[in-house]
Amino acid sequence: MYAERASRLPGAVVWTNTPGGPGAGRVLPDGCMDLLWNDGRLLVAGPDTRAYVTGGEPTAWAGVRFYPGTAPGFLGVPAHEVRDRRVDLADLWPASEVRRLRGRIEASADTVTALEDVALERAADAERPDPLLRQVVTALDSGHPVSATADQLGYGARQLHRRCLAAFGYGPKTLARILRLQRALALARDGVAFAETAVRAGYADQAHLARDVKELSGVPLGELLGRSGG
Known part of the structure; x- marks a missing residue:
């Protein structure tokens, strides 16, 4: 448990x-x-x-x-x-x-x-974490594009990628994708229909959501949540 x-x-x-x-x-x-x-x-x-x-x-x-x-x-x-x-x-x-x-x-x-x-x-x-890293998470988790996030924080694209690699383990595009997955799972677990979950989490459509969940989790969304359908 x-x-x-x-x-x-x-x-x-x-x-x-x-x-x-x-x-x-x-x-x-x-x-x-x-x-x-x-x-x-x-x-x-x-x-x-x-x-x-x-x-x-x-x-x-x-x-x-x-x-x-x-x-x-x-x-x-x-x-x-x-x-x-x-x-x-x-x-x-x-x-x-x-x-x-x-x-x-x-x-x-x-x-x-x-x-x-x-x-x-x-x-x-330890030294206090760089507050800009929290701003990166907040911006990407709000669905802001990576390029807009870099501009907002005053980073060049390469600089942002280097900072993200050291802090998060991967670049900002991968981080944004993972945060989007977590948003989608939170919605779906609350009972939101899969089609609406896709829209609200920032996917192009339900098929995009399904592909991303399968690639990142290894199983279909319904199986992941123990549900037979969306």
């Missing part, structure tokens, strides 16, 4: 996932990176460009999902270096530090809160 709550770290989400039975899971791209805890391991989930299919592991997971663009500064790694990957934190931080943190989390009565504390402490020691 999956559950989440707002984190004490602004913009972040703390989540837990306890498998309810056998079978693979599907993590959809959302523009974010996560700090993960699983069976005594600390890992980093890089930004995904396609659905990440889990192996249906029987163990519980916990994570802190950072607001898009903020994790590289907190974790000390450019987002594109961990794109579409799950990386042991000891590959990014000193192994002795990771061992200390693992022991601290394992000894805690509340491992989820202990994991969140690690993220909070790391964020406190």
